[in-house]
Amino acid sequence: MKLYHGTNIRFESPKIIQPNRALDFGAGFYTTTDIEQAEAWAKVVVRRASSGVPLLNIYEFDENFQDKLKVKRFETPNKDWLDFVCGHRLDNYTGDNYDLIIGPVANDNTMPVIQTYIDSIKTNEAEKDFFAEFALRQLRADKLKDQFVFKTEVALLQLKYLEVIEL
Numbered sequence: 779m780k781l782y783h784g785t786n787i788r789f790e791s792p793k794i795i796q797p798n799r800a801l802d803f804g805a806g807f808y809t810t811t812d813i814e815q816a817e818a819w820a821k822v823v824v825r826r827a828s829s830g831v832p833l834l835n836i837y838e839f840d841e842n843f844q845d846k847l848k849v850k851r852f853e854t855p856n857k858d859w860l861d862f863v864c865g866h867r868l869d870n871y872t873g874d875n876y877d878l879i880i881g882p883v884a885n886d887n888t889m890p891v892i893q894t895y896i897d898s899i900k901t902n903e904a905e906k907d908f909f910a911e912f913a914l915r916q917l918r919a920d921k922l923k924d925q926f927v928f929k930t931e932v933a934l935l936q937l938k939y940l941e942v943i944e945l
Contacts, residue, residue: 781809781837781926781937784820786830790939792837792928800867803879806927807934809837815883815923817945832945838938839926843878847933850874852881855917857910864896877933882922891916 783789792807801808810816813834820832843849852859863884865871884892895913899906928934 779811779839779841780940781811781839782813782816783807783809783835783837784816784818784823785833785835786820786824786827788833788942789835790942792835792934792937792939794929794931794934800869802863802866802884802925803881803927804866804871804929806879806929807937809839809926809928809937810883810924811926812923820945834943834945836940836943838940840936840938843933843936846936847877847930848875850876850879850881852879855882855914855922857907857914860892860895860910860913860917863892864899867892868896875929877928877930878936879925879927879929881925882917883925884917884922888917888922 783792789807794805794807796805816834817832820834824830824832850862852862859881862871862873862881865873867884891913895909898909902909928937
């Protein structure tokens with residue numbers, strides 16, 4: 779399967795990236811199966827950094843990873859996914875560690891919903907399930923794209939660099 783990483787840096791040898799802000803699944807090497815999402819992200823990175831050119835790094839991913847990696851997969855945005863993302867976004871995730879996390883993206887369009895959920899549970903923890911269901915109803919309408927986040931060096935070994943394309 780092909781995976782894409784949009785940025786302003788050529789990554790022939792992918793590496794775990796320590797973010798300068800809270801991300802859905804914490805530190806890691808973020809990729810997607812959606813080429814349009816990766817291209818859009820590359821343009822965002824260039825705009826935010828005010829430097830470089832948008833690049834699309836392309837990899838082949840060994841799909842026979844199941845026996846080699848500890849994987850967390852979220853098929854759809856659900857309460858577990860929402861709590862997992864919020865734990866990482868708040869930098870207080872204390873659960874299990876994984877080599878690879880696969881799941882929907884909480885992008886800039888969905889962050890207002892997630893931030894409202896976070897604010898709501900901070901003020902009224904007893905209503906967490908109600909707030910979660912409300913947030914998930916709103917998020918499901920967005921048709922969220924996917925992300926494959928490589929969290930360890932062992933996981934990164936499953937990626938084979940193919941090429942980089944300047945956009």
